[in-house]
Amino acid sequence: MIRVTLPAHLRDLARVSGPVELEVAEPVTQRAILDALEAAYPMLRGTIRDISTQQRRAFIRFFACGEDLSHEPPDATVPIEVVNGAELYRIIGAMAGG
Numbered sequence: 105m106i107r108v109t110l111p112a113h114l115r116d117l118a119r120v121s122g123p124v125e126l127e128v129a130e131p132v133t134q135r136a137i138l139d140a141l142e143a144a145y146p147m148l149r150g151t152i153r154d155i156s157t158q159q160r161r162a163f164i165r166f167f168a169c170g171e172d173l174s175h176e177p178p179d180a181t182v183p184i185e186v187v188n189g190a191e192l193y194r195i196i197g198a199m200a201g202g
Contacts, residue, residue, distance in 0.1 A: 105189050106137055111197035114152070118145040123192060132187045134166060135178040152195060167194040 107123045115121065126140040135158075142149045153160050158178070160166070166173040169183045169191050185191035 109194045163198045165196045
């Protein structure tokens with residue numbers, strides 16, 4: 105079971121109050137996690153990644169085990185700690201401005 109945290113505005117949209125739990129088949133990749141998330145919460149389609157290109161939205165970041173995974177290939181496997189449920193896969197809304 106993969107545990108995923110969402111930024112507040114996406115939690116509100118998905119009507120969840122904390123981390124979501126997803127069944128993701130192996131190999132567990134960022135693409136597989138996002139596919140499972142969008143299947144479970146269709147209202148999130150297009151909010152985390154572009155619908156047509158499947159590219160991460162500019163102000164969305166992915167973290168796990170204290171590492172920024174945002175620029176990793178979508179089909180790279182996530183850390184084993186995420187796969188076994190010991191660590192969260194975090195989707196974070198980046199901040200910008202001055």
